[in-house]
Amino acid sequence: MSVIFSVLCSFTAPVFASSSSWHGRILRADDETSMTFEQLTSALSTAEIVVLGEKHYTPALQAAQGEIIKAVVREQRREGNFTTAWEFLNASSQEETKHLFSLVVSGKITAVQFLEMTQGADSSSYAPVIEATKELGGDFIGVNLSRQEKSPVSRGGIGAADPKLIPPGFAYGSPGYHERFVDIMSAHVPPEKMQNYYDAQCLTDDVMAYQLIQSSTKPLRFLVVGSFHSDYFDGTVGRITARAPGQRTVTIRLIDASDYTQAELQEGFRDPKYGALADYLYFVNEPSEAPRLSRSMSQNVQDFLGIR
Template sequence: MKSGALFIVWLLLSACAHAQSNGIFRGNDLQPTTLEAAVDSVSPGSIVVIGENHGLQVHQTQQVSIMQALRNKGLTVSVGMEFFTYTQQDLLNQYRSGQLSEADFLKNIQWGSPSYDFYRSQALFPRLEEGAATVALNAPRSLTGKVSKQGLAALTDQEKALLPPQFSLGNDLYKKRFLDYMGAHLPSVEAGERYFAAQSIWDDTMAWQAAEFMKTHPEQVLVIVVGEFHVKYGGGLPDRIHARIPGASVLTFSQVDSSGLTDQELNEEIQPSQIYGSRSHYLWVAPAQGLGL
């Protein structure tokens, strides 16, 4: 067994070697692997969470590749989307079944940016004839917007009813990472508390909706497409999924944009943190470009 010092040197050298190439790497030791190997352990009842940087075309392609790899294993794949509000699931169902045109669907849900062209392939991936579905996961923006500005105490009873049952804030390490990330953007300590409460609503609502879906579809795999911060180090959405589904099989992917990064900067992005651990179970590293739409 390597001594502690030797192990650290080995890890750093290994990371440097890997940072000079693109591909899929194991999150714990940064060893290269294949997509097929990465999804090999996924079985019915599993949840696969894919973190993304919004609007990057390569990330869109990689997400669909992960979904296709799961389908190639003979699994029924449903897709949960951060970008649809759970209160609008009926509209999403009408769109997927052809009862509502895409233009009318996007108008009714007040789609903003980036362009829906970036998410169309993921949203349409599930095969309805197999019983798969596209699942709206997120909390209403009006709810999180109010909490970020006024705090949880300002919610009316009607608004509180939109929160997940037994709603809980994210764990302490996740909160530390969130507040560190926000940094100078926080005008006060109180603002940080409000913003983190809103962030926690996003995570816990998505976990709640994922749990509800898996209760009635245990024979399927649910792939969740969500912003990378919710996935990194497992403290956000994965943590809340485990809280709501004890013993859940959750596999996480981080999509890392390597464009414009030096080897040292990329190493810092992908190496396990001494505080938070591995960034995810698997890292998909590639230079990415926006769709420009």
């Protein structure tokens, strides 16, 4: 294990190194006012579903997710009574996931070995999420479709899906969600295939929402998911709120500040058309000299559609 990874795994509740630092900065998204980690934890004291919208494979970000999970569980006193759901694990492999996680809990394999067995190499940044769940006695589940299950939809649209995989009450995302999807994917998908890919995207969103609600009856649930699925309270978040309107769902958008310049960060993250990205914004790392947001977002979309 590298020195850098060891440091990230020991990540503690963030404090600002200086007023100009972005690493560990937390904002209330509706008015972009600053708050401390303790204030964030307190704000989540009554949350029932916490959606962590992320940029994949970003060690500092996944370390922060682990700390958020631990802090909220302790705040609510839900030790042994919560679930962590992960986009990268499939609902159809639930029994295997439960078995492998039980080996983590018993100490027979490590979190990194669990990741190697389920994801292959280069996924060790997610170890803090697994370790946080293990430490506080939570369940760890998958909620997604496999690439093999989604592939017919990407090729032939929703009509090509196995009917057993379509959740009851399936619905598409909002018109704004469709606009953002087309904008990001237009450089990667031919126009004649765009609807098929959007079908696969919306099916993924609704399956994850359905599985999160159906596969766990615990009073506190976390969902670790690519940020496009949760931005602007759409995608998977929109389907969660539609399927569980009586439950308090809170979204945290974790942002890699190095995907932005200082000037871009200071412009804020509230879109004039779509509104706030999430309930709360949590930043890791420091701004870069050149903007890289478009590349990062499109790469995230390719990741969760499995078209890389």
